Amino acid sequence: MKLEIGKFFVKEMVFGEKTGYSKGVLTINKEEALAVVKEDSHITEAELHIACPGDEIRMVPVKEAIEMRCKVSGGVMFPGVTNPVMPAGQGRTHALKDCSLIVVGKHWGSFQDGLIDMAGPFQRNTIFGSLKNLVLVGDTDEEFERHEQQKKNRALRWAGHRLAEYVGKCVAALEPEEIETWELEPVNRRDASVQGLPSVVYVLQPQTQMEAMGYNTLVYGWDGNHMLPTYMHPNELLDGALISGSFMPVSSKMSTYEHCNNPVVKRLMKEHGKTLNFLGLVMSNLNVAMDQKQRSAYMVAQMAKNLGADGAIVAEEGYGNPDVDYIQTIVELEKVGIKTVGISNECTGRDGGSQPLVALDPAANALVSTGNVSQYFELPPMKTVLGELESMARDGLSGGWEGCVHPDGSLVMENNGMFCSDHISGFSVKTCMDY
Amino acid sequence: MCNLTNIAKTVGVNKMVPTVSVPYPLGNPQLRPDDEWALRYHRTGVALDALETDVDGQTIFPVKI
Amino acid sequence: MLKAIHYINQFFGQVGGEDMADYEPEIRTGTVGCTQIFNTLAKDVEVTHTIICGDNFMASRTDEALERILAMLEGKTFDIFIAGPAFNAGRYGAACGQICKAVKEKYGVPVITSMNEENPGVEMFHKDMYIFRGGNRATFMKQDMERLAAFADKIARGGKLLPAPMEGYFPRGIRHEVFLEDIGQKPVMAADRVVDMMIAKLKGEPYQTELPMPALDRVPVAPAVKDLRKVRLALVTSGGIVPRENPDRIQSCSATKWGKYDISALEKGFTAPEYKTIHAGYDPEQADKNPNVVVPLDAIRAYQREGRLGVVDEFFYTTVGTGTTQGEAARMGREIAAVLHERNVEAVVLTAT
Numbered sequence: 001m002k003l004e005i006g007k008f009f010v011k012e013m014v015f016g017e018k019t020g021y022s023k024g025v026l027t028i029n030k031e032e033a034l035a036v037v038k039e040d041s042h043i044t045e046a047e048l049h050i051a052c053p054g055d056e057i058r059m060v061p062v063k064e065a066i067e068m069r070c071k072v073s074g075g076v077m078f079p080g081v082t083n084p085v086m087p088a089g090q091g092r093t094h095a096l097k098d099c100s101l102i103v104v105g106k107h108w109g110s111f112q113d114g115l116i117d118m119a120g121p122f123q124r125n126t127i128f129g130s131l132k133n134l135v136l137v138g139d140t141d142e143e144f145e146r147h148e149q150q151k152k153n154r155a156l157r158w159a160g161h162r163l164a165e166y167v168g169k170c171v172a173a174l175e176p177e178e179i180e181t182w183e184l185e186p187v188n189r190r191d192a193s194v195q196g197l198p199s200v201v202y203v204l205q206p207q208t209q210m211e212a213m214g215y216n217t218l219v220y221g222w223d224g225n226h227m228l229p230t231y232m233h234p235n236e237l238l239d240g241a242l243i244s245g246s247f248m249p250v251s252s253k254m255s256t257y258e259h260c261n262n263p264v265v266k267r268l269m270k271e272h273g274k275t276l277n278f279l280g281l282v283m284s285n286l287n288v289a290m291d292q293k294q295r296s297a298y299m300v301a302q303m304a305k306n307l308g309a310d311g312a313i314v315a316e317e318g319y320g321n322p323d324v325d326y327i328q329t330i331v332e333l334e335k336v337g338i339k340t341v342g343i344s345n346e347c348t349g350r351d352g353g354s355q356p357l358v359a360l361d362p363a364a365n366a367l368v369s370t371g372n373v374s375q376y377f378e379l380p381p382m383k384t385v386l387g388e389l390e391s392m393a394r395d396g397l398s399g400g401w402e403g404c405v406h407p408d409g410s411l412v413m414e415n416n417g418m419f420c421s422d423h424i425s426g427f428s429v430k431t432c433m434d435y
Numbered sequence: 436m437c438n439l440t441n442i443a444k445t446v447g448v449n450k451m452v453p454t455v456s457v458p459y460p461l462g463n464p465q466l467r468p469d470d471e472w473a474l475r476y477h478r479t480g481v482a483l484d485a486l487e488t489d490v491d492g493q494t495i496f497p498v499k500i
Numbered sequence: 501m502l503k504a505i506h507y508i509n510q511f512f513g514q515v516g517g518e519d520m521a522d523y524e525p526e527i528r529t530g531t532v533g534c535t536q537i538f539n540t541l542a543k544d545v546e547v548t549h550t551i552i553c554g555d556n557f558m559a560s561r562t563d564e565a566l567e568r569i570l571a572m573l574e575g576k577t578f579d580i581f582i583a584g585p586a587f588n589a590g591r592y593g594a595a596c597g598q599i600c601k602a603v604k605e606k607y608g609v610p611v612i613t614s615m616n617e618e619n620p621g622v623e624m625f626h627k628d629m630y631i632f633r634g635g636n637r638a639t640f641m642k643q644d645m646e647r648l649a650a651f652a653d654k655i656a657r658g659g660k661l662l663p664a665p666m667e668g669y670f671p672r673g674i675r676h677e678v679f680l681e682d683i684g685q686k687p688v689m690a691a692d693r694v695v696d697m698m699i700a701k702l703k704g705e706p707y708q709t710e711l712p713m714p715a716l717d718r719v720p721v722a723p724a725v726k727d728l729r730k731v732r733l734a735l736v737t738s739g740g741i742v743p744r745e746n747p748d749r750i751q752s753c754s755a756t757k758w759g760k761y762d763i764s765a766l767e768k769g770f771t772a773p774e775y776k777t778i779h780a781g782y783d784p785e786q787a788d789k790n791p792n793v794v795v796p797l798d799a800i801r802a803y804q805r806e807g808r809l810g811v812v813d814e815f816f817y818t819t820v821g822t823g824t825t826q827g828e829a830a831r832m833g834r835e836i837a838a839v840l841h842e843r844n845v846e847a848v849v850l851t852a853t
Contacts, residue, residue, distance in 0.1 A: 349825025
């Protein structure tokens with residue numbers, strides 16, 4: 001299955017008369033863009049802003065980050081979500097690069113919302129601090145969850161995904177500046193030279209722990225909680241088959257942007273045929289009951305074993321009780337003789353002294369750590385806030401608490417509330433060490 | 436009484452009774468109310484029995500429903 | 501120039517060997533023997549006093565040794581306390597750990613020592629202080645002192661603490677996140693680190709895990725209750741069940757507070773919405789509908805009515821377990837246990853989510 005991603009490198013982003021792209025300049029017609037957002041009458045207020053690296057802008061509560069792109073051939077964007085369900089992972093997709101679309105609540109935040117700084121000491125804490133961002137700030141009539149700590153954030157998230165495609169479409173007919181080709185043959189139709197290389201699966205455990213629907217990662221629009229582990233082609237992930245959920249304490253979150261750009265998958269594809277035989281994706285999940293965790297772990301190990309995997313990389317989108325799913329999956333893979341490496345973040349507590357994962361096992365002897373949920377930050381005031389700063393203190397965001405925001409605009413928080421900052425997808429340039 | 440007995444073991448808990456899940460340790464919305472009550476009553480009873488039982492090391496007490 | 505006081509044993513204090521291991525603690529102005537080496541190496545710190553104590557004295561009369569040495573420090577000005585290096589000498593390593601810990605607790609100054617990884621003092625005290633990795637024989641004196649002097653200078657200059665492996669001391673059980681570029685390493689993405697680790701593991705080549713598995717906690721088993729009808733039982737939870745208004749404002753995540761609430765009037769169990777959960781780490785729907793699914797008070801009341809139980813404590817004890825540090829949880833556990841002891845509670849059913 002072959003997927004081509006046509007890339008357009010955005011050097012400048014402006015609002016203007018006509019949505020379009022030319023020589024690195026992305027122009028967005030605000031009225032048209034907002035009309036796309038307001039297609040959903042549940043959106044009561046919407047504004048668009050541009051936030052670029054170095055701008056003294058703070059965004060909170062950030063609900064989602066999405067790459068602006070469109071399908072030119074071979075399918076639709078975000079199938080099963082904002083478009084009808086159909087297969088993803090082939091044909092041509094055009095994507096605007098060096099930029100992203102950020103969805104921010106005008107007032108109300110939730111446990112899974114976070115903060116992004118575009119300048120200052122915390123700019124580097126998220127990859128979005130280095131991207132040019134089209135920022136949608138909106139409010140909705142979703143009264144039922146206005147004061148709930150857990151929010152589905154449906155109207156705004158869907159609006160963001162629609163808007164990302166609307167903007168992405170402006171490069172549909174253009175010739176890409178660069179084309180990435182992602183191709184992986186069917187597992188049993190590979191050359192002997194490829195079959196002879198050590199084979200690897202990538203096991204993704206996206207956040208799917210809410211039992212009520214509307215909060216979890218969606219796979220082709222289907223709630224990830226209501227799934228058992230399955231096999232997927234990596235192109236499907238790179239082409240929008242997964243959209244991120246609205247439940248995760250946000251530094252552990254993998255945004256939709258990151259699913260479409262998963263750097264572990266891309267690196268494995270690059271190694272395919274050279275050092276490794278990349279067998280594909282095992283799409284697992286994260287569950288709330290012990291027997292469900294065990295079931296997924298056993299099924300992942302069975303699937304990997306019977307695909308003939310020599311090695312597995314397991315990625316956990318979460319911390320806390322999901323560590324049990326993570327460690328158990330690693331243990332089960334090792335038990336069937338598959339050499340396993342894991343990638344996750346840690347939660348060592350503010351004093352750094354807590355056990356980094358809540359579950360432990362000597363079999364988990366090869367782990368990459370992308371960050372510490374509990375790291376304590378003191379943020380200086382920022383000139384402009386898109387959204388509402390007080391939401392961090394008032395609305396139960398995972399890294400904030402009552403009184404954490406000061407009248408002068410400075411705040412204290414835990415890394416837990418920094419948007420996708422642990423980049424478990426693989427973008428993290430942090431680690432955790434003993435001190 | 437907890438669902439994630441693996442975690443309880445790592446912090447040294449010696450007597451454990453497994454529960455249904457994280458969000459409802461002693462409940463189960465999929466059961467009829469009387470069956471849910473029976474489950475809670477039974478597992479709580481196992482916990483009480485466990486308090487009166489001597490153990491050598493970390494022990495998970497089995498439940499019937 | 502910062503001031504330091506340096507503790508050494510009877511041998512390095514040039515008092516005598518094993519025959520003088522019961523040497524009583526004394527403090528001398530200036531340096532003695534090896535503590536002079538420290539002063540030649542350190543640039544911004546000066547040892548002003550040396551304490552000498554016999555290894556046996558410290559080992560067998562620890563409380564007295566500590567009391568006397570702490571008394572000797574009264575009225576002295578010092579910014580850093582140093583002990584050893586103890587190499588592989590077990591009693592000496594343990595002694596260094598004991599005195600450093602006591603000085604740190606009383607005076608709050610940085611305490612540093614050095615010993616070999618085989619020294620039992622490492623296992624006993626690595627969480628309480630900076631123990632620098634040292635040689636296994638006294639022939640390593642100069643190298644070990646160099647490390648201590650360099651770190652003391654760093655403290656004096658207010659230098660930034662680097663991760664333990666880079667500074668050269670044993671991990672203290674404290675982990676923090678760090679940007680690779682901040683510790684002079686190439687900012688390699690986690691994606692590349694994990695695929696490189698995979699390739700190495702598959703090839704059987706060495707690799708370094710970024711998250712070593714720590715040793716597991718063990719707790720001695722409490723004796724079983726002989727007869728529940730004769731004791732007081734209490735209910736405790738980390739599931740965040742609280743009275744509706746959360747009167748003590750227990751945090752929904754990373755809690756540092758716990759509450760105790762009177763349930764004596766609740767004859768049939770918890771009722772909603774008078775009680776609810778504030779725990780942010782799980783879907784609250786079922787717990788809010790019926791808090792008894794998290795704390796089974798209704799079942800406990802049923803057992804009470806049947807005569808299965810004796811007294812059930814008038815209070816239940818609650819906090820929230822998501823994001824809460826182990827340190828805070830342990831502190832809250834100790835505080836709750838203290839209250840339970842006062843109230844003569846002998847049995848607890850603790851429910852966790």
